Amino acid sequence: MGNVPSAVKHCLSYQQLLREHLWIGDSVAGALDPAQISVLINLHCFQPYVSGFSVSLVGSVACIHWETSQLSGLPEFVKIVEVGPRDGLQNEKVIVPTDIKIEFINRLSQTGLSVIEVTSFVSSRWVPQMADHTEVMKGIHQYPGVRYPVLTPNLQGFHRAVAAGATEISVFGAASESFSKKNINCSIEESMGKFEEVVKSARHMNIPARGYVSCALGCPYEGIITPQKVTEVSKRLYSMGCYEISLGDTIGVGTPGSMKRMLESVMKEIPLGALAVHCHDTYGQALANILTALQMGINVVDSAVSGLGGCPYAKGASGNVATEDLIYMLNGLGLNTGVNLYKVMEAGDFICKAVNKTTNSKVAQASFNA
Amino acid sequence: MAAMTKALPRRLVGLASLRAVSTSSMDTLPKQVKIVEVGPRDGLQNEKNIVSTPVKIKLIDMLSEAGLSVIEATSFVSPKWVPQMADHAEVLKGIQKFPGITYPVLTPNLKGFEAAVAAGAKEVSIFGAASELFTKKNINCSIEESFQRFDAILKAAQSANISVRGYVSCVLGCPYEGKISPAKVAEVTKKLYSMGCYEISLGDTIGVGTPGIMKDMLSAVMQEVPPAALAVHCHDTYGQALANTLMALQMGVSVVDSSVAGLGGCPYAQGASGNLATEDLVYMLEGLGIHTGVNLQKLLEAGNFICQALNRKTSSKVAQATCKL
Numbered sequence: 001m002g003n004v005p006s007a008v009k010h011c012l013s014y015q016q017l018l019r020e021h022l023w024i025g026d027s028v029a030g031a032l033d034p035a036q037i038s039v040l041i042n043l044h045c046f047q048p049y050v051s052g053f054s055v056s057l058v059g060s061v062a063c064i065h066w067e068t069s070q071l072s073g074l075p076e077f078v079k080i081v082e083v084g085p086r087d088g089l090q091n092e093k094v095i096v097p098t099d100i101k102i103e104f105i106n107r108l109s110q111t112g113l114s115v116i117e118v119t120s121f122v123s124s125r126w127v128p129q130m131a132d133h134t135e136v137m138k139g140i141h142q143y144p145g146v147r148y149p150v151l152t153p154n155l156q157g158f159h160r161a162v163a164a165g166a167t168e169i170s171v172f173g174a175a176s177e178s179f180s181k182k183n184i185n186c187s188i189e190e191s192m193g194k195f196e197e198v199v200k201s202a203r204h205m206n207i208p209a210r211g212y213v214s215c216a217l218g219c220p221y222e223g224i225i226t227p228q229k230v231t232e233v234s235k236r237l238y239s240m241g242c243y244e245i246s247l248g249d250t251i252g253v254g255t256p257g258s259m260k261r262m263l264e265s266v267m268k269e270i271p272l273g274a275l276a277v278h279c280h281d282t283y284g285q286a287l288a289n290i291l292t293a294l295q296m297g298i299n300v301v302d303s304a305v306s307g308l309g310g311c312p313y314a315k316g317a318s319g320n321v322a323t324e325d326l327i328y329m330l331n332g333l334g335l336n337t338g339v340n341l342y343k344v345m346e347a348g349d350f351i352c353k354a355v356n357k358t359t360n361s362k363v364a365q366a367s368f369n370a
Numbered sequence: 371m372a373a374m375t376k377a378l379p380r381r382l383v384g385l386a387s388l389r390a391v392s393t394s395s396m397d398t399l400p401k402q403v404k405i406v407e408v409g410p411r412d413g414l415q416n417e418k419n420i421v422s423t424p425v426k427i428k429l430i431d432m433l434s435e436a437g438l439s440v441i442e443a444t445s446f447v448s449p450k451w452v453p454q455m456a457d458h459a460e461v462l463k464g465i466q467k468f469p470g471i472t473y474p475v476l477t478p479n480l481k482g483f484e485a486a487v488a489a490g491a492k493e494v495s496i497f498g499a500a501s502e503l504f505t506k507k508n509i510n511c512s513i514e515e516s517f518q519r520f521d522a523i524l525k526a527a528q529s530a531n532i533s534v535r536g537y538v539s540c541v542l543g544c545p546y547e548g549k550i551s552p553a554k555v556a557e558v559t560k561k562l563y564s565m566g567c568y569e570i571s572l573g574d575t576i577g578v579g580t581p582g583i584m585k586d587m588l589s590a591v592m593q594e595v596p597p598a599a600l601a602v603h604c605h606d607t608y609g610q611a612l613a614n615t616l617m618a619l620q621m622g623v624s625v626v627d628s629s630v631a632g633l634g635g636c637p638y639a640q641g642a643s644g645n646l647a648t649e650d651l652v653y654m655l656e657g658l659g660i661h662t663g664v665n666l667q668k669l670l671e672a673g674n675f676i677c678q679a680l681n682r683k684t685s686s687k688v689a690q691a692t693c694k695l
Contacts, residue, residue, distance in 0.1 A: 255657025284687030332580025
C-alpha cells in the first residue's frame, strides 16, 4: 500500500485504523494532530448485526482516499479558492452573526486553504448578509500565507475595503447582457467602465484584482451563452489588469461538453495560468465539469465549504460545489492542494450548525452521523 | 514519501503530450449510452420504507414510459434477507412488458432463478464481488465458491435461452478490505464473462472511487473483456459518481447503471446517499449530445411519484432544481 495515506475506512475496526492510518491528513497538508487522533480513538466502527444483504454502521469517518496512480495530463497542484464565507453565506437565508463569520473564517484559515474570499463590500440594502463587511474584514485573523480577497462592485466599495484592511479585491462581470442589467443595473459595457476604475485604483495601490465572469455556461434569462461572449468579457477583465479570471457556471447548467467548448475559446486569448473555474452544483454537474477543466489544464478551482449557498434562480436547488467533495476528488486523483480535508469538514460542521442546516457535502454526509 | 517519489517521474514525463491525449478523449465519447435503471431493485432495496406492490408496479410502468430500455425490476432473494423484495413474483407478473424494453431480475442462486423463470423472467442478473471478505460477509462463501453457484445458474439460463448479466461489487474499494487491486477486478470480471454473462456491470459499491482509480481499474479490465461488454455502476456516497462515470465514458464504456431520484442509501455509511441519480446522468449525457432515448420530463415524473410514495426528498439535483416549491 505504500505510505501514501488512505484515510479512515469506515468499516474497519478502530484498532486497525490507528495501526494503519495515524498519518491521516498527512498526504499533502499537515500531520494529524493529537485532537484528531483522540477523535479517531473514540470512533466505534462497523458492527455487523445482520449478515447477508444489510449491514449497520455505527461511527463516523474523516475521509477516504486511496493511493492512486496519477491521471496523466492533469496539473500537479490545484489551488482551491474558498468562497463559502462570501458566495456561500450570501445565498443563505439565515443571517449569520459577525462573530460567527469571523470564527468560521479563522477556522478555514487553519485548514491549509490559501485563498479565502471573506466578504463583499456591497450595499447592505442589496445583500443584507454582507452588511458587516467592515467588521468581518477587521475582525478576522490574517494568517501568513493566506490571502483574503473581498468583492468590490464599485469604487466606493473598493475604498471602504481598503480602509478596512483588504489586500486583494474581486470584481464581478457577466457574459450576459440581461444578467448584467438585472444584477447590477447596467450593461456589460457600462460595468466594464466601473470595473476599470476599481481595477486601476487597485493596481495603483499594488492590490491584486481577481475578475469573475458570471453565466459562463448559461444564463437564467438568456439561456445559451456563446463561448465567444465569455471570451470577450474575460479578455476585457484580463487586459484591464485582473491577474486571474474565474469563469462561473452561475446556475450550474453546464455539462462537460459546454465547459470544454467555453474553455477552448477562452484559452485562445487568456493564458491557462490566469484562469479558474467556479462551478455550481445546481444540476449535479459540478465535479464532472471541474474534472473536464482539470483535463484541459485549469489548476484553480473555486468551491464553498459544505456546498453553502442555494441558487437564487432555482428555489430549493443547491448552489456551490462543496469544498469537501472537491478535495476528496483531487486527493483521489493524487493532486496536491495543501488542504486538510478533515479540518475543512470540521469548519463545515461548525458553519452548518450555526446556520442550522444540513451540509450539502456528500463526503461530510457519509462521514458524520446525523 | 516513497509513493510520492514513485509517482513523480510519471508526472514529469511528457506532461504536455499526455494532456493532449486526455483532452482529445472528450472527442471519443460514445454516440449513445444505454442506461440500466436499477431504481426499482438496487434503489428500493436500500430504502427503509417498504413500498406496496402496486406502487412498485406503477413506478416500473412509468419508467418504461420514460424511454428507458433496461429496468431492473426486482430481486428473487429470500424475503428474510430483503423484505422490500418479498413481492418479487407479483411485481414481475404485474408490470407492463413494453416491447423493446428488458426487465432483468436478480437471482442470487438456482432456487431464485427457477422462481424468476416461473414468474416470467427473460433476463437475470448475478452478483459477484472483487473482494473475498465482502463475498464472505454478503453471501457467506468465498469468491471461488460463488462462481460455482453462478455456474449452475448460467448453465440453467443457457438451456432456457435466458440472458445473464453479471455484477462485480467493490471494484474501486471494499468496506471490509479497503483497497481492491485492478487485477483482482479484471480476474473476477473475466471469469463471469467467460462463464457466459453477456455484460458485466462494475460497481463502486461504497462510492469511494475517484476518476483516476476508475481509469486504472478499467484499463486492467479492458485488457481481458471487450469494452462493449462492460458497464459502470457508480454510487454517489462521496459525490464522485458523475465524475467517475464521465471518466468511464472517456475510456469507452457505453452502458451506465443509475437509479431514478438517486434512490437507495448506503448500508455501509449511515445517512449517506447511494446510487447515481438517473435524472442527473441523463442531464449530463444530453448536454454532451449523447443519445439515451430517455424523456427527462417523464423520468422526473417517475422520480417525483416514488419519492412521494416513500415520503422522502429526491436525491437528484436536477429534480431539486426543477421542482417549484
